Amino acid sequence: MTMKALTGNHAVSEAVKLARVEVIAAYPITPQTTMVEKLAEMVDKGELEAKMIRVESEHSALAATLGAAAAGARAFTATSSHGLLYMHEVLWWTAGARIPVVMAVAARAIGPPWNIHVEHSDVMDQRDTGWIISVAQENQEAFDLTLQAFRISEDPRVYLPMIVTLDGFILSHTVAPVDIPSQEEVDNWLPPRRQPYVITPESNVVMGNIASDEDYFMMRYSIQAAMKAAKQVISEVDLEYGKAFGRSYGGLVECYRCDDADYVIVITGSWAGDAKKAADMLRDKGVRAGVARIRFVRPWPEEDLRDKLSNKKGVIVFDRSVSFGSYGQLFSDTAATLYGTKVSMRGVIAGLGGVDVRPDDIMSEVMDFVGRVEEVGLVYEPQRWMLPKKYAQVGKEVGL
Amino acid sequence: MYTELRFHGRGGQGAVTAATILARAALFEGKWAQAIPEFGAERRGAPVRVYARISDKPIQVHSTVVEPDIVVVLDYELLKLVDVTEGLKPEGIVVLNSPVNTSPFPKFRTFCVNATRIAKDLNLVVSGWPTVNTAMVGALAKASGVVSIDSVVKAISEYFSSPSLAKANSDAAVKAFEEITQC
Amino acid sequence: MPIRLADLPRRRYGMPGNAACPGCPETMGLRYVKMALGDNVVLVIPAGCSSVIQGIVPKSGINFPVLNIVFASAASSAAGMEAAFEMMGKNYNVVVWAGDGGTADIGFQSMSGAAERNDNIIYICVDNEAYMNTGIQRSGLTPYGAWTTTTYAGKTEKKKPLPFIMIAHNVPYVATASVGYPQDFIEKLRKAASIKGFKYIHLHAPCPIGWRFDPGLTAKIAQLAVQTGVFPLFEYENGKFRLSSYSGMYRNPQKRAPLAEYLKLQGRFQPVLKDPEKLKGLQEEIDAMWRWIEMLEKYGPQALK
């Protein structure tokens, strides 16, 4: 193992190389671009024995990745924002085909107006597609998740494609130390590719022709069953990875000081680190706070969260995205998970378009929530918008 | 030890590289570091900020640095455009690329070095611009002590694949390390 | 080398009991692909009639392994498959089988990209000149004046000259073919399979349902399209343009069968037969194609420069 100071994007590229990916197809989009630039360089220099298809669009990027994977190759693509949205149709097709594929998403806001900074709307938009969706907090975790993604998606109990999300710029372009294992260590840990079928003249397999409504229904059911199985597989892989490389994260949810906490922050992505700092600060002020960091948005860690949160005084969910006309996506799922409990809940929409959210911002929102709970008892506030500082007054006026 | 830094430069001037080299140098010393570019729609010449953190322990925080311990200014002319000491802690320091040896910031400990001249002397000029970033990291090492000059030179040597560029940039860092003084 | 029917094996190339309409040109064409390339083929099929023709899971009525894929990116998926096979050292023919919509319109971007990258695939555009699978709507390849359900009074724009657009991509091989001339198509497929890089074959495929003719006439109408000069057969190979022998004699308009013979057999051309202005427009469309041919013959690859 070697410590390297790498951007999140380059950390993922290193993992892709170590996984011995055979086909890569990608189209550049900020802030994903430097990831595939690095991969192209690795291929051109002969460091990675793979075919790089420099496609003309993201729609084609995933279609080509799927084609390669269906033909039996370990395949990878990466994108962001509008690119991910443009791919959306092919995401459904890939998951429905049950073909293991790994994709990195450098999460970014969606226009208009143009904004290249972090937000989770792009990846949240893919929740229903049948992809396993993981979110990293650190560059190291983006690297680790990428390696794990091949193992998880290629597990016969799963056979679903997987997204590794890393926050645009905040991880994708930030340089931080990343522990890189040797090729030999990775080869020992990551088995050769497995997949449910290959399409070749020998196999004579036809994928995707018309199915009866009943058969179609049952194929959908089988994806849900695979998602359920994936929870077990994710936890196993996390533990095995820990044994091999010394890093385990706690499976689908990372619990930071949440065991003895009265109030828990539910959050995902890089700003979970800031939330942990906020929890430390809150404890200094006498509030027993913790963080339940969602590592996997899909499959949703229902059991883990219920187990960890159902006896708390309050749960406050921070979403860096919103389902317009409804709530933050993490809030909706968390609220459904806590149905029937006596836990106070608040949903907070913050940090859209890369607006900086700092530990003290999170702390004061939690303090406000704690105050409300102490004052009135059971609180249910599904959405509050943490407006940018210079617009904070506007929020008060419109009563958000 | 926990130090937060902010770099001020212009688009194309290499502030991101400066922070990256700093982070790599810190890594050589067994420390944890972050180098965080702040990206916008800025193009070449526009003011840019880059943040960095160095710590004995792993760093979890990812928000931007608003109360830095150290501010590094790569371009003297930026002082006309940007309040570089905004949020700087009272005991904080400024590391300034300056043609003169006087501090414009009476409230802060300021260190001056003529990195532009050092870069020009070493022929470190790209597309007409002196590249002062490596010199400024060397100067920073002296002024703040967050990393050693040896680590900076090692990080620079590793960063540039061309041996001649690695040499010239290392020389710039060492020269700036030697020349910088409190002003 | 000319194809002798008696030499072709007695085996069943098609897959009977599929969901194609009676007289379907697509199942005809697919048989010819099998005759030409045998079993060493993987098909990539975007949305279209051919997705339906396969029939219902767990059987498929197309006698090939198939990756069915979304409408817009068949060429990219084929490129991906080919890349995987190349990594494995396998020499399979990856063949896209797409309709005019999947090629000229919604799929154009990905096809153009694959052509520009010179991906080693055979791309077959099965041109039935409208969106037949969704019920006969006009496409970029519907001829001028033709009725469709979205061009009630006849199409008011001309057919996109797709084979020439593909020649302009400067790929190693471009050909037109017709289900009316199977031997010619088979020969071209075999040639395409022997060339490395992007190969494009534009297959004219008269649709009895969409064109409004008796299903027994599919082959005849396809032949008439060639004999009237409506659909010339040609090849463009490594910068050399060549009119195919079946179309050679129709270079001279005097030698062509009268256009009306082709039109009057098809219900879709009623607007053209009724309106001399529309007939003129259709004739212009055909003439423009022959001017392309003349230019390419005269200047070869220089025509593109």
Added chain:
Amino acid sequence: MPISYPAEGSSGKTGLWRTERPVVHLDKCIKCLFCWLYCPEDTILRREDDYVYVDYDYCKGCGICAQACPTHAIEMVPEPSLGSERA
């Protein structure tokens, strides 16, 4: 898994779609094989001696074979209506 394998009858016995059936008069057949070549369904079958016969299980009755035959050896004959011999 959403997969299939090529097999006959993916849409059932499509011979039932027919309204007219091709009948081959072998006395006129010259073994040119045009009917076999153009049949979209592969339901014109070749005997060892290259005379042809029809797979009525799947033939959809399009009539391309009759049109392709230069000697008019294939005749399209209306199928008997339901309730008579076919039922």
